[in-house]
Amino acid sequence: MNMSSTPTAITSLARSVLFDAIDARDGLFNDRNLSSYDDYLCAARDRVVRTIAAVDRPFSGIAPAELAKRFVDIDLDERLPDVEQALDEVDALYLRDAVYFHHPRYAAHLNCPVLNVALLAETMLSAVNTSMDTWDQSGGATFMEQKLIDWTAARIGLGTTADGVFTSGGTQSNLMAMLLARDNACIARAEPHVAKHKGLPADFHRLRIFASRAGHFSVQKAAAVLGLGHDAVVPVACDAQQRMDPGALAQAIAAAEAAGDWPMAVVATAGTTDFGSIDPLPRIAELCRQHALWMHVDAAYGCGLLVSRRHRQLLAGIEQADSVTVDYHKSFFQPVSCGAFLVRDRRQLAHLTFHADYLNPSSNVAEGIPNLVDKSLQTTRRFDALKLWMSLRVVGADAIGELFDRLLALARSGHASLLQQGCFELAHAPQLSTLVFRFRPDHLADDAGLDALNRQIRRELARNGEAIIAATRVSGRQYLKFTLLNPQLESADVDALVMLVRRTGERLLAAAATPLRLGEQA
Ligand SMILES: Cc1ncc(COP(=O)(O)O)c(C=O)c1O
Structure with a gap:
């Protein structure tokens, strides 16, 4: 149905609702429904503006049991009569009792207020609904993401062989790091065992990961997902400032080797979740070199230092990592989700590659077609990179x-x-x-x-x-x-x-x- 044929007396919001009632196809985003898209954007913006202008505390303080009562009588099989009422419902169920990270008395978790220009990007990327898995679903978006990956790798100092991909955040990036480290260790220890094809080798229970006691729990989760179990992560003692103690790390590696275990990786944290402490990266890099261990740096939080002219030196040593986690949605003031995983040697990303005939056939590689799914755990993936792109181009690093x-x-x-x-x-x-x-x-x-x-x-x-x-x-x-x-x-x-x-x-x-x-x- 063509919007332009609508009688002008009907308000624009009511108009789109009327069409919804006639044919749900009129609710789809396309060139014929742009005025309804516009109306919805304005309606959403008005709600947000009204809400934010009135926020006087970071949270209403409502108890979960109290809020749960509002959901009891909601029947999701019944639609509401119009968008305004749906927005009123969203207001009652969500906006009124949301937790507002921009408020000066919110100081709990690693949630940042976001850059307005990143919200602009968020609006665009969700409308176009680009998916980053393959070139044929993304076009220029693939090159924009790749350019940001190259930019981040250069900021870290990973060298010309580096590569990476955007992720949903630190948990996924850490999982990817441990996957690469595990598969690398399997090849080194049980040659020619390629875990990607054969699964885990007979002695896989000997694999060990070393992380400080203050490291993030996603490392343990990754170990469990990868079939190694939480116990494969050896907790390393910290100094008084909650930084990994390199002496304790050396001892832990030596003890594991003496016991016949297979040390595979050290996870150094650049910005621990609780203390913001930065592990001694140069000493850890040295130990990793001596013992041929994968060095992963979880800089989910500390990555903001990559663009700090004043404090960049706190990350000294990160350039020696085999892989790095960065979360732009923590320290670059980006909306959730926006993270990346980077590796020193792009060939390592092959542990994540699977060629599907329908999507990214291996012939695409010879043709030079860039399919980012070749290096990602995800298939369908948001164009989160656009948010960082706009932030760098407008606000600046x-x-x-x-x-x-x-x-x-x-x-x-x-x-x-x-x-x-x-x-x-x-x-x-x-x-x-x-x-x-x-x-x-x-x-x-x-x-x-x-x-x-x-x-x-x-x-x-x-x-x-x-x-x-x-x-x-x-x-x-x-x-x-x-x-x-x-x-x-x-x-x-x-x-x-x-x-x-x-x-x-x-x-x-x-x-x-x-x-x-x-x-x-x-
Ligand atoms: C140091 C560190 N690594 C990883 C993560 C997990 O990141 P995400 O929540 O983006 O998955 C966090 C989350 O707080 C973190 O602080």
Whole structure:
């Protein structure tokens, strides 16, 4: 049906609804339905603008059980009468109680506020709905992604043989790294065993991965997915700043070799999730060379340093890695999802290749047709690269680096602010932008009571939506965590968060006769 033949008296939104009712084909995005596309975009934009303008806290504080009640009577087999009512429903079920990462009192996980220009790209890429698996579904998008991969590899310093691909994020990138490391080790240890074809060799249970105790759990998950199991990951001790201790790594590798095990990879973390600590990459690279181990650097968080003129040296040694994880959706202010996996030697990506006659026949290789699916775990894949492309072309790499630099400065001033209060115990000095600490007034020494008190502080802040902060455990004890990924904050905002935690702790203490009673409440 042609939109232009519609009577002008009908409003545009109602018009598209009317057509939906007549023929669902009129709801499809195409050249004949562009005005309805336009209407929908405007309607969505208006909702978002209205919502964001009114957000006065990072979260409403609603309890899961309370929110769940709103879903009970929804019958997904019944459609709503019009788009406005569907948007009202989205408002009630989602927008009203969403967690807003741009808010100055959101400081919990590795979620960043996003660049507006990346949202512009998001709108375009979802409308065209490009899929990155093959050239014949993507055209220029393939070259844009490839150019960004080459740019990132050059920033890391991986050399001219490097390559990579965009991923859904750090979990997938780490899995790909461990897959390549495993298959490489199988060839080296059980020649000519090619795991991609034959599966795991007889002695596969001997394969070992080394990662610091502060490394990300996706490494254990990858080990399980790859048939090795969580226990194949050897936890390596950290120093006081939560960086992998290279002496402990050397010992762990030697012990595994002495036991007849097959060390295959070391995962160094450049920016641990809790502490933002950066493992000693040059020392780890040296050990990997000595023992012929795959060196993977998980820079999901620390990758922001790649564009920092001030702090790039913190990543020194990353250029020696065999593979690297970067998450633009953490440290380049990109919307989820937007990550990449990079390798020093592009030939290693062949462990991921399968040629399907219908999609990427091997003849395409000889013809020089670039099919990115040849180096990806995913088949259908979003054109997330467009977001980073627009961000680099409009905002620029240096400016993104400066945003990341601001986060490091905020963490340093927040650290000083916590110390100055005298009632906080700090677990580390920040290298990136997290702060791990616990509220510990002088007169309180009982660890169980302190655990309960700190747990309660976090819950209390979330309960009324005043602030969303994170928690973790350090040496078995309960700590609180700020993850500072919002460069719009001023140090006064972080000071205010510190004071909020302190006052909440004091109020809870005053309300409970003893810390033990707090424990009972928790
Ligand atoms: C160091 C590190 N690696 C990997 C991941 C997993 O990344 P994603 O959530 O993008 O899968 C995270 C997530 O926080 C992380 O902090």
